[in-house]
Amino acid sequence: MVDFDEVATALRRASGVVVLTGAGVSVESGLRPFRGPGGWWKGHDPARLATPEAFAADPALVSEWYDARRLVALAAEPNAAHEAIAELERRVLHGGGRFALLTQNVDGLHQRAGSERVVELHGNLTVWRDHRSGRRVTPDPTPFAAYPVPGPDGGWLRPDVVWFGESLPREALAATEAALAWCDLLLVVGTSAVVYPAAALVGHAAWAGAVTVEVNVEVTPAEVDHRLTGPAGVVLPRLVRAVVSRARRPASRRG
Numbered sequence: 001m002v003d004f005d006e007v008a009t010a011l012r013r014a015s016g017v018v019v020l021t022g023a024g025v026s027v028e029s030g031l032r033p034f035r036g037p038g039g040w041w042k043g044h045d046p047a048r049l050a051t052p053e054a055f056a057a058d059p060a061l062v063s064e065w066y067d068a069r070r071l072v073a074l075a076a077e078p079n080a081a082h083e084a085i086a087e088l089e090r091r092v093l094h095g096g097g098r099f100a101l102l103t104q105n106v107d108g109l110h111q112r113a114g115s116e117r118v119v120e121l122h123g124n125l126t127v128w129r130d131h132r133s134g135r136r137v138t139p140d141p142t143p144f145a146a147y148p149v150p151g152p153d154g155g156w157l158r159p160d161v162v163w164f165g166e167s168l169p170r171e172a173l174a175a176t177e178a179a180l181a182w183c184d185l186l187l188v189v190g191t192s193a194v195v196y197p198a199a200a201l202v203g204h205a206a207w208a209g210a211v212t213v214e215v216n217v218e219v220t221p222a223e224v225d226h227r228l229t230g231p232a233g234v235v236l237p238r239l240v241r242a243v244v245s246r247a248r249r250p251a252s253r254r255g
């Protein structure tokens with residue numbers, strides 16, 4: 001409770017709010033995380049699926065696996081956590097503050113929940129690109145006819161996501177750096193905080209003076225000021241409600 005109240009107060013006072021999300025935020029939409037029980041990686045070697053080398057070695061296997069995940073993501077609906085983050089963005093911007101949502105997720109659910117200031121650190125699974133030319137296409141929401149999938153410029157189509165060993169999109173890195181310069185509160189939601197460079201953002205934000213808060217069902221290696229333990233779809237709506245209801249009280253009753 002103490003942490004919850006302190007976080008609600010800090011969030012109410014913050015003029016620059018940054019939210020960093022990971023796969024855990026979409027678990028309550030029925031999507032699997034990567035690690036741990038029930039994760040995508042369980043039973044799969046990430047090096048055989050989420051690297052450029054894996055795609056070069058077996059483009060059929062990799063594209064079929066990503067196509068299955070693409071269709072699952074398209075069929076999913078945003079949950080209460082996505083919606084609370086979108087509501088938080090509106091509240092912060094309405095109050096004249098700054099807001100950015102840095103997501104490692106590739107499922108597009110934040111945008112579908114109404115978030116606008118979204119920075120996709122690891123790309124988007126619903127967009128694919130020709131592996132030779134880089135030309136992007138948005139395929140129909142139906143399975144590809146066969147794997148691998150021919151691209152428009154003679155290469156194979158690959159998902160427009162960031163694999164291990166690949167650089168994050170330059171614009172995403174620039175937007176992240178800009179957000180950390182004005183961030184005074186960082187909410188880290190549903191990420192195991194083991195994949196870099198995203199995992200390093202908590203340390204950067206803390207070093208720059210931001211209050212750091214983790215919302216997760218587990219304790220991760222992220223070194224944060226506060227931990228709110230529980231499902232994001234429960235904790236975040238409660239937190240946003242606390243911020244909104246206090247903000248609405250007349251000034252004489254505040255304290």
Ligand code: BJW
Pocket residue numbers: 021022023024025027028033034035036039050104105106122161162163164165166167168189190191192193194195196197215216217218220230231232233
């Ligand atoms: C809930 C919940 C609920 C569950 N409510 N919570 C520095 C040190 C060491 C290594 C490196 C380093 N810098 C770079 C590297 C190499 C590498 C790396 O980080 N390796 C580590 C694994 C050691 N990084 C890279 O290669 C990156 N590129 C790069 O840095 O380029 C420059 C460079 C290259 C090479 C060398 C050096 C520099 C690229 C990383 C790309 C990551 N790509 C993936 C796949 C994307 C495509 C796809 O979707 O398949 O991104 S990997 C996968 O992990 C995916 C995720 O975005 C990412 C993070 O996972 P996430 O989101 O945290 O999910 P989980 O499953 O791990 O955790 C879920 C969490 O939710 C858990 O904590 C649960 O408890 C929680 N949860 N239900 C709240 N209801």
